[in-house]
Each structure stands twice: as C-alpha cells, then as structure tokens.
Amino acid sequence: MDSFWIGSILLIILTGVYTITGGLRAVVYTETLQTFVKIIGALLVTYFGLKALGGWDKLREICGTDMFNLWKPVVPEGVESTWAPVKRSRQAGLVF
Numbered sequence: 128m129d130s131f132w133i134g135s136i137l138l139i140i141l142t143g144v145y146t147i148t149g150g151l152r153a154v155v156y157t158e159t160l161q162t163f164v165k166i167i168g169a170l171l172v173t174y175f176g177l178k179a180l181g182g183w184d185k186l187r188e189i190c191g192t193d194m195f196n197l198w199k200p201v202v203p204e205g206v207e208s209t210w211a212p213v214k215r216s217r218q219a220g221l222v223f
Contacts, residue, residue: 146154180186187195 177183177186180189
C-alpha cells in the first residue's frame, strides 16, 4: 500500500471518529468556521488582486465595460438578428 491509500484511509477513519464522537454539532461548528475563513480569504484575494492590478478602474479598462453588464444581448454586436431559421424549421415541421 502506498502513502496515498494510507493517508486516504486514515483521513476517512479520523473523520468518522470525529463525527461520531462530536456528533453533527461538531461538524456544523467546523463548517461555520470554514465559511468565515473562506469569506475572509475571498475578500483578501479581491483586495490584494485589485491593489496589484491598479484598482477597480484599471480592471474595467482591461476587461472592457461589456464584461460588467449583467444583461447581455442574445445577438452579439455587429450581427443582424433574424427569426428566419426558426420560421423555416417550423414550416418544414422540424420544431424542437
């Protein structure tokens, strides 16, 4: 048995013992702590990332304003929209 399997089995056994002895309450406490750690970590990554990049305005300059629109058009700019393919498929009886 290599170290991967030994470590995996040991981790499964320790997790089971931790859950059984502490009950689900211990698991809830652990998950709550991990949630705060992840939120703080995400905020720090965002802060330091924007600081290294040059700020929010620099991010908008690099990505363009289209990346910050919540609602984007279905048809890209410069492409003419038409319902012709839909109308043709219905006339041919190929409605999906």
